[in-house]
Amino acid sequence: MFKALADPGRRRLLDQLHQESGQTLTALCEHMDMSRQAVTQHLQLLEDANLVAVVWQGREKLHYLNPVPLYEIYERWIRKFERSRLATLRELKNRLEGDDDDKT
Amino acid sequence: MTKPDFVYVTFIATTPEKVWRALVDTDVMRQYWMGPSGPARVNVSDWKPGSRWEHQRADEPHVVDIAGTVIESTPPRRLVYTWARPTEVDDESKHSRVTFEIEPQAEKLVRLTVSHEDLAKDPKMLEGVSGGWPAVLSNLKTLLETGHALPRRASTG
Numbered sequence: 001m002f003k004a005l006a007d008p009g010r011r012r013l014l015d016q017l018h019q020e021s022g023q024t025l026t027a028l029c030e031h032m033d034m035s036r037q038a039v040t041q042h043l044q045l046l047e048d049a050n051l052v053a054v055v056w057q058g059r060e061k062l063h064y065l066n067p068v069p070l071y072e073i074y075e076r077w078i079r080k081f082e083r084s085r086l087a088t089l090r091e092l093k094n095r096l097e098g099d100d101d102d103k104t
Numbered sequence: 105m106t107k108p109d110f111v112y113v114t115f116i117a118t119t120p121e122k123v124w125r126a127l128v129d130t131d132v133m134r135q136y137w138m139g140p141s142g143p144a145r146v147n148v149s150d151w152k153p154g155s156r157w158e159h160q161r162a163d164e165p166h167v168v169d170i171a172g173t174v175i176e177s178t179p180p181r182r183l184v185y186t187w188a189r190p191t192e193v194d195d196e197s198k199h200s201r202v203t204f205e206i207e208p209q210a211e212k213l214v215r216l217t218v219s220h221e222d223l224a225k226d227p228k229m230l231e232g233v234s235g236g237w238p239a240v241l242s243n244l245k246t247l248l249e250t251g252h253a254l255p256r257r258a259s260t261g
Contacts, residue, residue, distance in 0.1 A: 022107050053111040055219065064111040071238035072245070 001069055004049035009034060010042045014051065017065035024060055108219035109200075110234055114241045116214050118248040120206045123214050124180035126244055127204055134162040136243040136253045145169070149185075151177045156193075157185055172199060181206050187220070189229075200229065216241065 004010060009032070016031050017023060025043070029036050043063060046052040053066040078086075116123060126132045130146040137145045148165070149157030151174055159170035171193045172186035183204040192198040200222040207215045218237055223230040247253040 021110065050113055050115065053113040053217065055108060055111055057107060062107060064108070066111065066113050067238045068112050068114045068241050071242045075242055 001049045001051065001073075004045050004051055007042070009038070010046055013039070013042055013046065014065055017052065017063055021064045022055070022062040024062060028063065106221050108203075108221045109223040109230060110218075110220045110237065112218045112237050112241055114216050114245050115209065116216060116245045116248050117212055118214055119212060120180040120208055120214055122248055123206045123216055123244075124183075126248065127183055128179075130162070132247075136247040137240055138243060149174055151183070153177055158190075175201070187233075198226070200226065200233075216244075 005014075012032065013028065016028055020027075025036070025040060028043070029039050032039050034042075043052060047054060050069050051066055053064045055062045055064065126136070128147075128149075128151050130148060133146045134144040137147075143164075144162040145159055146162045147157055147159050149155050151157070153174055153176060155174045157172055157174055158168045161167040161169070168190045170187055171190045172188050174183075174185045176182060176184040185202055186196070186199040187202050188195075188199045200220060203217075203219050203221070205215075205217040205219075207217070209215050218241065220233060220237070223233060243253050
């Protein structure tokens with residue numbers, strides 16, 4: 001799964017599917033500056049990693065972002081240990097960097 | 105079939121029969137189906153096509169958050185039901201539809217696919233549901249593979 005996420009093109013594909021789920025290969029290619037063949041290969045890798053789920057509708061293959069494996073990582077490595085500390089850090093960052101609305 | 109709004113897939117090292125039981129048996133469900141803020145939920149029905157089902161709080165069965173009608177029930181492979189707010193359960197135009205597909209992949213490996221259709225007309229429901237399924241499926245996988253679900257999260261209110 002981490003190998004699947006390691007490539008910026010594949011991360012862009014996941015972002016595309018997050019924006020609009022259930023896209024065909026043709027629709028995805030419109031947003032990507034790479035060949036149809038490259039997009040196909042990236043999608044296959046994402047499917048093998050279970051980050052993309054596929055549904056056939058007639059002759060159309062629709063692609064969906066599948067967040068379940070990412071959720072498992074979140075449960076295992078983020079929620080259990082770090083969430084409160086991350087929230088504190090984010091709050092500190094917001095406070096130090098300021099927010100225009102807060103400056104009076 | 106309309107285009108699903110969401111498709112969630114998880115691979116679980118177990119048998120189709122155990123996944124099926126987890127979807128229809130409240131004793132199993134209460135171990136993994138947590139609500140967003142803590143209390144376990146169970147889906148109660150006789151699971152016959154045409155029957156009503158209710159998504160209840162395990163400790164307060166009179167609190168029904170979601171309800172609907174069983175469309176298809178083919179153990180241990182496929183379960184389909186409609187999904188609605190209890191106040192809208194008599195108005196089919198407000199229903200969305202959930203499909204569970206259980207496919208054996210190898211010996212003791214099952215692919216469970218949950219797809220949810222017709223949600224886009226109800227953005228609020230769509231938002232709640234899309235956050236909920238990954239947690240439910242992730243907990244279910246942990247329960248079936250290890251025998252116990254993740255520790256109950258502390259309710260932060």
